[in-house]
Amino acid sequence: MKRAVLAIGLLAIATLLLAGCPQRTPDGVTTTTKPADTSTTTTEKKISVKLYFVEEKAGTQFLVSETRSITEPESLPEAAVEELIKGTKKNNSTSLIPPETKVLSVQVEDKLATVDFxxxxxxxxxGAAGEELGIAQIVNTLTELPDIEKVKLLVAGNEKGLIDGREIADWWGHVGLYEQPFTRTEKLIKGVKTEAQTIIVDSPRAFSTVGNPLTIKGKAQVFEAQFQVRILDKNGSVLSDVPVMADGYDWGNFEEQIGYKSPKDAGYIKILFYFYSAKDGSEVPMAEVTAFVN
Incomplete structure (x- = not known):
């Protein structure tokens, strides 16, 4: 009996001693305690940007706006142009900028945005109309942003020169980059009414060589489908000044040969397209093309 009591007492003492000793982990084993999660969930800030795409209806193309919500970027001008390249899912609308195009940079200084593609x-x-609209897509989108009033376009850091056999300054082959920087064009936006008449000159191209007579070709939206073409030599002397008719009142086509006096000095001529204001009869310029003569 005494032995049983002694055994129980020893067992109790051993249990108490073990409970008071710290637990040891096997050699080479490290235990870690997961820290409490103190991180907070951040919400991406969204901003709205107004983009311009090209819509065609009944054979007429014009710009239409689309407001898109995007995650706030580091460079809003650069993000806006990238959104243009992505295009739109709206019916009858498209972006004329080739989808494989990359935006290398957009620099803004003194209200001028320089876009490098x-x-x-x-x-x-x-065609010429598409090129004008494609450029206007970029320019009108960027001039929606604060502190941008003009836009200059570059390719691989250059305004002119050859890339894969193509002249940068020709851009898409009709309008070109010869009159940069570009400013906003309201007249091409759907639903915007302006007093300015509109003309798109397909031929002659800027800085091409022309003969005598020369051929003018394009599309015009002018009052009573009539406008004037004046040809000047490099000194400003008038070589020809004739009326031209388009074949329709709403973006009618025109094609005509125009003869002119031979310039005294070889070099270039300026071809001015204009109309007479219905309000006061003053001359209102629409387009100007510089060409070389044979």
């Missing part, structure tokens, strides 16, 4: 931007295959 990769060489793929030159691969667009459009």
């Amino acid at each position: 990769s060489k793929e931007v030159l691969s667009a295959n459009v």
